[in-house]
Amino acid sequence: MTTRSTESPGSGDFRPRAEAVIDLDAISANVAALRGHVGGRDVMAVVKADGYGHGIVESARAARSGGASWLGVAFLDEALQLRAAGDTGPILSWLAVPGERYDEGITAGVELSAYSSAQLLEIASAANRVGERAAVQLKLDSGLGRGGARPDEWTKLTAAAAKGQVDGDIEVTGVWSHLARSDEPGHPSITDQTAAFEAGVDEARAAGLEPRHVHLANSGAVLAAPQTWFTLVRPGIAIYGVTPFADGSSPVPLKAAMTLRAALALVKRVGAGLGVSYGHTYVTDRETTVALVPVGYGDGVPRHASSRGPVLLNGRRHRVAGRVCMDQFVVDIGDDEARAGDDVVLFGEAARGEPTAVDWAQAADTIGYEIVSRIGARVPRRYVGEGAR
Numbered sequence: 001m002t003t004r005s006t007e008s009p010g011s012g013d014f015r016p017r018a019e020a021v022i023d024l025d026a027i028s029a030n031v032a033a034l035r036g037h038v039g040g041r042d043v044m045a046v047v048k049a050d051g052y053g054h055g056i057v058e059s060a061r062a063a064r065s066g067g068a069s070w071l072g073v074a075f076l077d078e079a080l081q082l083r084a085a086g087d088t089g090p091i092l093s094w095l096a097v098p099g100e101r102y103d104e105g106i107t108a109g110v111e112l113s114a115y116s117s118a119q120l121l122e123i124a125s126a127a128n129r130v131g132e133r134a135a136v137q138l139k140l141d142s143g144l145g146r147g148g149a150r151p152d153e154w155t156k157l158t159a160a161a162a163k164g165q166v167d168g169d170i171e172v173t174g175v176w177s178h179l180a181r182s183d184e185p186g187h188p189s190i191t192d193q194t195a196a197f198e199a200g201v202d203e204a205r206a207a208g209l210e211p212r213h214v215h216l217a218n219s220g221a222v223l224a225a226p227q228t229w230f231t232l233v234r235p236g237i238a239i240y241g242v243t244p245f246a247d248g249s250s251p252v253p254l255k256a257a258m259t260l261r262a263a264l265a266l267v268k269r270v271g272a273g274l275g276v277s278y279g280h281t282y283v284t285d286r287e288t289t290v291a292l293v294p295v296g297y298g299d300g301v302p303r304h305a306s307s308r309g310p311v312l313l314n315g316r317r318h319r320v321a322g323r324v325c326m327d328q329f330v331v332d333i334g335d336d337e338a339r340a341g342d343d344v345v346l347f348g349e350a351a352r353g354e355p356t357a358v359d360w361a362q363a364a365d366t367i368g369y370e371i372v373s374r375i376g377a378r379v380p381r382r383y384v385g386e387g388a389r
């Protein structure tokens, strides 16, 4: 069950055992800052995967109000969810399997991506069935080695698209690609992929296509690779205030949109030599105080961060002691004071002294993207900021 509230919870001083507080103003401000950074180019805010865990509809609204003219999603279902919520602006959807409900996407005015000539034909025949032109953006594999057409297929794809335009079933509105290593600023593959992409754009134009939207840059490249900006940029993680860079740096100041907090369930004094949590991988080395935090991997807190993940409790940093369990973990707070009910922040805004999603990523050998987007539906979201009203 996902609980979504736009007000502080209920009566009295009830506080949920845990919640993800989503600052919609931070999302708007991050979009505005990124748009300024790219000289006012079009920004496509990427809101796939439930807005990286922040809520797709709420994040999309906040991104629009920060100046995102486009929204980007992986799957058509996500685009249709935005339409059902009342979004009427440009949306690009980019990953599909044969048999996708293209008819619905076309009728809903969602722009579609084609990775191959076979996929383009499937989209064109859906357009023909519903009697509308499908707006299609062609995807080149410029070197990521994942989705999109490699150069030999690109020749077929652009030719099929040119024919589809003449037949009146499709309109090619854009050409795009995706980077492999934009989180490593200055990496030579960025230059190589940019050149391969430009060659692909030239080939599309030579085939008679006139793409208005030419785009390559995700967050890492938006932040640090101006040669990739073309007409539009596609930031995802940065709009949520999480840097894609492993060292936690960002050349554009970003505000963390998600704060994951909980209330302590129990605080107790224990002796030296007590094994803590499953497997007793942590043993107290002195008399100490332990605090029980009621969130776990069932909420998306990574078990890989066992004995490493940081928390902020009463102004002090502490670490997870022992294993992260499904519903809970323990923190050893030494001789610090704490009481059941005290607020504990797992991650949030560095400027408030809180650990960040990137700190948790380092603790769990992963990336900040996975930390925020995995916070599960069992954790209620509470929306704050202008966009929440």
Ligand SMILES: *Cc1c(COP(=O)(O)O)cnc(C)c1O
Binding pocket: 046, 048, 094, 178, 217, 218, 219, 220, 234, 235, 236, 237, 238, 244
């Ligand atoms: C997810 C995604 C993005 C956004 O990437 P970030 O690194 O989060 O900015 C952009 N483009 C495509 C194709 C994606 O799949």
